[in-house]
Amino acid sequence: MKRIYLDHAATSHPLPEGVKEAFCDAACLGNPGRSGHALSMKAANIVYETREKISGMFGVMPDKVIFTSGATAALNQAIFGCYNGGSVVMDIFAHNAVLRPLHALSQQTGAQIRCFSPVPNNPVETVKRFENCLDRNTRMAVVNGSSNICSAILPISLLGDICRRRGILLIVDGAQCAGKIPCNLEQDGVDIYCVPGHKGLQGVMGCGAMLLSPSCKTLPRPYLFGGSGSFAREKNMPEALPDHLEAGTLPLPAIAALGAGVAYVQKVGIEEISYREEQTGLHAAEGLSVIKGITIYAYPGATFVFSHKNISCEDIARQLDAYGICVRSGLHCAPLSHEHLGTPRDGAVRVSTGVFTNHRDIDSFLCAVTKIVS
Amino acid sequence: MNNTLIYAVPTVTYAQMGVGILSKAGFRATVERNHAGKEGCGFIIVVNSRNAAAVEAALQRGGVQVKRL
Numbered sequence: 001m002k003r004i005y006l007d008h009a010a011t012s013h014p015l016p017e018g019v020k021e022a023f024c025d026a027a028c029l030g031n032p033g034r035s036g037h038a039l040s041m042k043a044a045n046i047v048y049e050t051r052e053k054i055s056g057m058f059g060v061m062p063d064k065v066i067f068t069s070g071a072t073a074a075l076n077q078a079i080f081g082c083y084n085g086g087s088v089v090m091d092i093f094a095h096n097a098v099l100r101p102l103h104a105l106s107q108q109t110g111a112q113i114r115c116f117s118p119v120p121n122n123p124v125e126t127v128k129r130f131e132n133c134l135d136r137n138t139r140m141a142v143v144n145g146s147s148n149i150c151s152a153i154l155p156i157s158l159l160g161d162i163c164r165r166r167g168i169l170l171i172v173d174g175a176q177c178a179g180k181i182p183c184n185l186e187q188d189g190v191d192i193y194c195v196p197g198h199k200g201l202q203g204v205m206g207c208g209a210m211l212l213s214p215s216c217k218t219l220p221r222p223y224l225f226g227g228s229g230s231f232a233r234e235k236n237m238p239e240a241l242p243d244h245l246e247a248g249t250l251p252l253p254a255i256a257a258l259g260a261g262v263a264y265v266q267k268v269g270i271e272e273i274s275y276r277e278e279q280t281g282l283h284a285a286e287g288l289s290v291i292k293g294i295t296i297y298a299y300p301g302a303t304f305v306f307s308h309k310n311i312s313c314e315d316i317a318r319q320l321d322a323y324g325i326c327v328r329s330g331l332h333c334a335p336l337s338h339e340h341l342g343t344p345r346d347g348a349v350r351v352s353t354g355v356f357t358n359h360r361d362i363d364s365f366l367c368a369v370t371k372i373v374s
Numbered sequence: 375m376n377n378t379l380i381y382a383v384p385t386v387t388y389a390q391m392g393v394g395i396l397s398k399a400g401f402r403a404t405v406e407r408n409h410a411g412k413e414g415c416g417f418i419i420v421v422n423s424r425n426a427a428a429v430e431a432a433l434q435r436g437g438v439q440v441k442r443l
Binding site for chain 1: 384385386387388390391394405406407409414415416417437439
């Protein structure tokens with residue numbers, strides 16, 4: 001049975017050519033940045049090449065590409081490593097990778113967390129609401145570049161402009177937009193951008209990165225401590241980046257795969273990838289909209305959610321799986337977004353297309369949904 | 375006469391950045407393990423040149439901190 005994969009917001013699939021090979025080849029090398037023998041040096045070169053590719057894509061220096069275990073680890077590092085008092089602003093589309101660290105931060109420090117509700121496709125109103133949410137004590141804003149349950153995109157450069165003028169550190173959760181929406185940290189006023197390796201950047205699960213803008217004045221405090229391969233007699237983490245924030249052995253195979261994935265994204269082009277994903281996503285949404293009993297929630301595009309008036313989302317996802325179609329049901333770690341869009345209490349079915357999704361896949365998906373609901 | 379310049383760096387990433395910058399500036403440079411010394415992170419930049427001023431100026435422009443050994 002041919003599998004039709006419509007769960008790209010969870011992780012991209014299949015891997016572009018060269019990614020798996022890069023992963024497997026790197027699994028046979030030494031520890032990067034530790035020893036001076038050939039296997040270790042080759043590993044270090046692969047890590048550096050990936051840093052360079054990412055730095056070129058986002059307009060940062062290679063030493064300011066900090067590898068982490070994923071976007072969640074990057075967000076935790078950014079939030080806990082940079083918080084220095086004051087209130088923090090977040091948005092209604094926040095994933096639990098932002099919601100939970102901010103909740104923990106509030107519990108630990110008493111930080112006031114304020115939440116604003118962006119209006120997708122209306123940057124003027126979004127900016128107004130963002131500004132209304134700021135107070136004199138706001139020192140940090142953690143915003144979602146793009147929702148993981150719909151195609152709502154925030155006007156990051158406009159928010160960045162406000163943050164720059166008011167001296168607010170802007171952290172962007174790029175989990176759903178890295179590799180899909182161009183971002184130059186310096187030009188867009190973003191201080192810290194957190195990305196996963198396995199979604200829009202087309203790598204594999206196991207690594208992500210925290211990117212620091214050239215003009216970011218805050219050097220995050222480490223939240224992981226350990227070996228860096230440098231200055232071993234020092235009890236503190238080395239001051240120089242990236243070693244300051246990269247304790248322990250790096251996930252070399254995942255980093256190598258990420259390098260190959262980024263090369264693929266650069267070859268095809270971010271605009272082309274976004275266009276393809278949006279077209280197939282809209283095709284799916286249009287097809288669903290004429291099926292009786294289906295509700296499609298706001299801001300459809302490459303990613304959107306739907307429900308049926310009589311069949312639970314879990315049931316729809318399970319039955320689609322029997323047709324070989326992969327979607328995700330539930331709340332997608334984004335409870336506020338679901339509340340905002342007005343989905344049922346148990347959530348909805350998410351459809352998220354990828355660069356390899358084609359219109360025939362969508363037709364098969366629509367055919368399966370039609371059979372399930374009838 | 376010795377034709378190489380050797381520099382200690384704070385991290386292996388800086389060594390790699392340095393090699394990239396020097397290559398673009400027309401120098402031949404490599405990252406090597408510093409088996410002899412205690413300076414820096416344990417890795418060094420070895421540059422096939424005697425023109426220390428030009429090498430260091432290029433590294434400085436690229437934001438790579440080095441210490442000549």
